[in-house]
Amino acid sequence: MTTITTTNDTRTKEYIDNVFTRLKEKNSHQPEFLQAAEEILFSLAPVLAQHPEYIEHNILERIVEPDRIISFRVAWQDDNNHVQVNRGYRVQFNNVIGPYKGGLRFHPTVNESIMKFLAFEQIFKNALTGQTIGGGKGGSDFNPKGKSDAEIMRFCQSFMSELYRHIGPDVDVPAGDIGVGAREIGYMWGQYKRLRGAYEAGVLTGKKPGYGGSLARKEATGYGLVYFVAEMLHEKGESFVDKTVVVSGSGNVAIYAIEKAQHYGAKVVACSDSSGYIYDADGIDLAAIKEIKEIKGDRIQSYLQYRPNAEYHEGCTNIWSVPCDIALPCATQNEINGDSARLLLANGTKFVAEGANMPSDLEAINIYLENDIYFGPGKAANAGGVAVSALEMAQNSGRTAWSFQKVDEKLQEIMKAIYAESKEAAETYGFAGNLVVGSNIAGFRKVADGMVAEGVY
Numbered sequence: 001m002t003t004i005t006t007t008n009d010t011r012t013k014e015y016i017d018n019v020f021t022r023l024k025e026k027n028s029h030q031p032e033f034l035q036a037a038e039e040i041l042f043s044l045a046p047v048l049a050q051h052p053e054y055i056e057h058n059i060l061e062r063i064v065e066p067d068r069i070i071s072f073r074v075a076w077q078d079d080n081n082h083v084q085v086n087r088g089y090r091v092q093f094n095n096v097i098g099p100y101k102g103g104l105r106f107h108p109t110v111n112e113s114i115m116k117f118l119a120f121e122q123i124f125k126n127a128l129t130g131q132t133i134g135g136g137k138g139g140s141d142f143n144p145k146g147k148s149d150a151e152i153m154r155f156c157q158s159f160m161s162e163l164y165r166h167i168g169p170d171v172d173v174p175a176g177d178i179g180v181g182a183r184e185i186g187y188m189w190g191q192y193k194r195l196r197g198a199y200e201a202g203v204l205t206g207k208k209p210g211y212g213g214s215l216a217r218k219e220a221t222g223y224g225l226v227y228f229v230a231e232m233l234h235e236k237g238e239s240f241v242d243k244t245v246v247v248s249g250s251g252n253v254a255i256y257a258i259e260k261a262q263h264y265g266a267k268v269v270a271c272s273d274s275s276g277y278i279y280d281a282d283g284i285d286l287a288a289i290k291e292i293k294e295i296k297g298d299r300i301q302s303y304l305q306y307r308p309n310a311e312y313h314e315g316c317t318n319i320w321s322v323p324c325d326i327a328l329p330c331a332t333q334n335e336i337n338g339d340s341a342r343l344l345l346a347n348g349t350k351f352v353a354e355g356a357n358m359p360s361d362l363e364a365i366n367i368y369l370e371n372d373i374y375f376g377p378g379k380a381a382n383a384g385g386v387a388v389s390a391l392e393m394a395q396n397s398g399r400t401a402w403s404f405q406k407v408d409e410k411l412q413e414i415m416k417a418i419y420a421e422s423k424e425a426a427e428t429y430g431f432a433g434n435l436v437v438g439s440n441i442a443g444f445r446k447v448a449d450g451m452v453a454e455g456v457y
């Protein structure tokens, strides 16, 4: 069983091949976008074979082309009064089922290919949440590392001075992602409000609870991931209790995945940052990680000052050599390749679920699927963040604020529903147990049906 589904229907096969060939010709310099598109397009064969109307409406060729890509200059002054220039992006990919929705990433690797892959995946993920949100993503090649608070503020203000004209609570609603947390959202929100002259709280999500943010948004992606994995475990008659877990990253998603996994009785033994990973055989001290990452903004290596018996290893990808029952990649794209997947397999890992977006490359995914590692793809498993963002939008438009418990309960319901829908779609289309095929088809059908209904544009 692989992500590339097979079909005897020649028309379907030729159609997908042609769409992907043309996409490659047009986007040959965008490897991440092509990787995400390949995974989705070829997993849709069973649904296209049964629903030729999607081919008649040429849905695939339309869905891989963004509505628009906005790219702009972000000039700002650093603390030495030097003028710096970065490039900003917003990819508004598809708004068939709701306003564009997706995070902003500030990281030096950001380019158009990465923005497009993230925005494309977001279409299907957002559809899976059952909320009325379309797909978008944005960001900048700005590197927040080592910048002062004042520099971050000036950058965010300059970024929003252009972005504000393209977004709005009913148009496009950005949020955080790598390098963008509540502090950055706060600065961008302040600038948006100043430029618009109106209190449109629903224009950005991930705000702090005091001024329109939702309780449990910070925890949502990590907690949601663990709720999703709890469903996967339940399916196999297992639970988190006494399982050994490895979580890559130590940012927003990783920290709250560790918190909930520990709460459910698992022992999390390793986590990482972009320089290396720590291994703590006694189980990670999460309070120490929070102090290092959320308060001090320090490197993960300083964990050894808190727990001298722990180990630090240079190089983040070696984290996958640590034996575990459950692997939760929560750092970045393509952090697990075929070699790392083979290591997981050799060490007896039985469950992999993605907190990050596209952390497993196609070879790694195929290794999981062919070897009975139960795999939760990011589109489904990390949808909790955007789902609670949509709940934040609902609270903003209702001018109300819900309790932590209420939001958390809704998050649990949503993650259970995403799991059930993905599993059911996989079974319906003949790929039982393949949540890649299941989640892609379940998300795709909602958007494709909307595209058929809304006419050609």
Ligand SMILES: NC(=O)c1ccc[n+]([C@@H]2O[C@H](COP(=O)([O-])OP(=O)(O)OC[C@H]3O[C@@H](n4cnc5c(N)ncnc54)[C@H](O)[C@@H]3O)[C@@H](O)[C@H]2O)c1
Pocket: 176, 177, 178, 179, 180, 221, 248, 249, 250, 251, 252, 253, 254, 272, 273, 274, 275, 316, 317, 330, 331, 332, 333, 335, 355, 356, 357, 382, 383, 385, 386
């Ligand atoms: N924040 C959300 O709500 C959300 C929702 C869905 C998906 N995601 C995805 O989750 C991932 C992490 O996002 P985040 O919000 O936690 O970002 P973050 O900036 O809070 O944390 C990212 C973490 O990954 C680490 N990192 C970066 N490159 C690494 C590498 N090559 N190896 C190991 N660690 C590395 C960083 O040091 C940091 O600890 C991204 O793929 C993001 O797109 C985030």
